[in-house]
Amino acid sequence: MRWEGNRQSDNVEDVRDSSTGGGGGLPIGGRGISLGTVAIALVASYFLGVNPLTVLNVISGGGNPTQLGSQQQPTPHQTAQDEQTRFVSTVLADTEDVWRAQFQAMGRTYEDPKLRLFRGSTPTACGQGQAAMGPFYCPGDHKVYIDLAFYDTLRDRLGAPGDFAQAYVIAHEVGHHVQNLLGTSAKLDEARGRISQRAYNALSVRLELQADCYAGVWANHAQRTRQILESGDLEEALNAASQIGDDTLQRKSQGQVVPESFTHGTSQQRVTWFKRGFESGDMQQCDTFTPRSI
Numbered sequence: 001m002r003w004e005g006n007r008q009s010d011n012v013e014d015v016r017d018s019s020t021g022g023g024g025g026l027p028i029g030g031r032g033i034s035l036g037t038v039a040i041a042l043v044a045s046y047f048l049g050v051n052p053l054t055v056l057n058v059i060s061g062g063g064n065p066t067q068l069g070s071q072q073q074p075t076p077h078q079t080a081q082d083e084q085t086r087f088v089s090t091v092l093a094d095t096e097d098v099w100r101a102q103f104q105a106m107g108r109t110y111e112d113p114k115l116r117l118f119r120g121s122t123p124t125a126c127g128q129g130q131a132a133m134g135p136f137y138c139p140g141d142h143k144v145y146i147d148l149a150f151y152d153t154l155r156d157r158l159g160a161p162g163d164f165a166q167a168y169v170i171a172h173e174v175g176h177h178v179q180n181l182l183g184t185s186a187k188l189d190e191a192r193g194r195i196s197q198r199a200y201n202a203l204s205v206r207l208e209l210q211a212d213c214y215a216g217v218w219a220n221h222a223q224r225t226r227q228i229l230e231s232g233d234l235e236e237a238l239n240a241a242s243q244i245g246d247d248t249l250q251r252k253s254q255g256q257v258v259p260e261s262f263t264h265g266t267s268q269q270r271v272t273w274f275k276r277g278f279e280s281g282d283m284q285q286c287d288t289f290t291p292r293s294i
Helices: 035-044 050-062 084-105 150-156 163-182 185-193 197-226 233-243 246-254 267-280
Strands: 012-014 112-115 121-124 127-130 136-138 143-146
Touching: 012 084, 084 112, 084 163, 084 197, 121 143, 121 233, 136 163, 143 163, 150 163, 163 185, 163 197, 163 233, 185 197, 197 233, 197 267, 233 267
Parallel strands: 012 112, 112 143
Antiparallel strands: 121 127, 136 143
16 A cells, blocks of 8 residues: 555544553443453454444443543644554545545535544543454544554454555544444434344444445545555455454354344445445445345
8 A cells, every 4th residue: 555655644642651451351331341251342343343332331231331521631643653653644644635525525524533542441432442342433522543453463363464454444434433424323323222133233234334335435535546556455455344244253253154143244245335435436325224235
């Protein structure tokens, strides 16, 4: 991926020097969560593309994540000294450029999300975040959270190496931010409790596939305007999408696939919708809610 020398975002908050690893359990909903439970949430949530704090809260028996009264204060933003930090700052800047233009075309103003770098654990508006969860987006504070050690996991444990696979991760989370700004996420939240769990899971799949499609839209416009792609980059993103499909993860973790429990889409669906966004570059092609079949 060609990213060196491109603009870096001013919306990166680096709290790695103030982040702490925390204790042996993650307190959400008034209970401590073991590392084993965190591992379940890691597979069941982020690796499938959504905020794992919600999954951990459900597992622990708590209610909705609460707004924390005290947030870690980020250190003053500095030009990244390490390559990974410069990389994520550059990718975030690229998403800003693309989505500002897309929203302007709709007669709207895009609100840039923040990207917070942390180590170990960090407070968020969605509850206490922990590195074991992987990156996630919190709609409560409009922030993407990443412990950069996750990229080692992406390469070594999930079988998805490459810098464009890493960029896809960021673009997917920013896709959730786009959904949040457009009110799509709120509609899904409103449906919670009014429909069956199976029906809610089906809506969740459509939400996640749309975020994948939005990631593809970003890649299309970034390529057209800045020629960021190198040989093999697209394959890296498609492989990453495939490795985090519901069916693939269930097969690896439990040896069987339970389609009615899917909340994020099969490997083929995730690949298909990313490709649709990439090939069209059109947000209107990312309507995953209208078609009967996805």
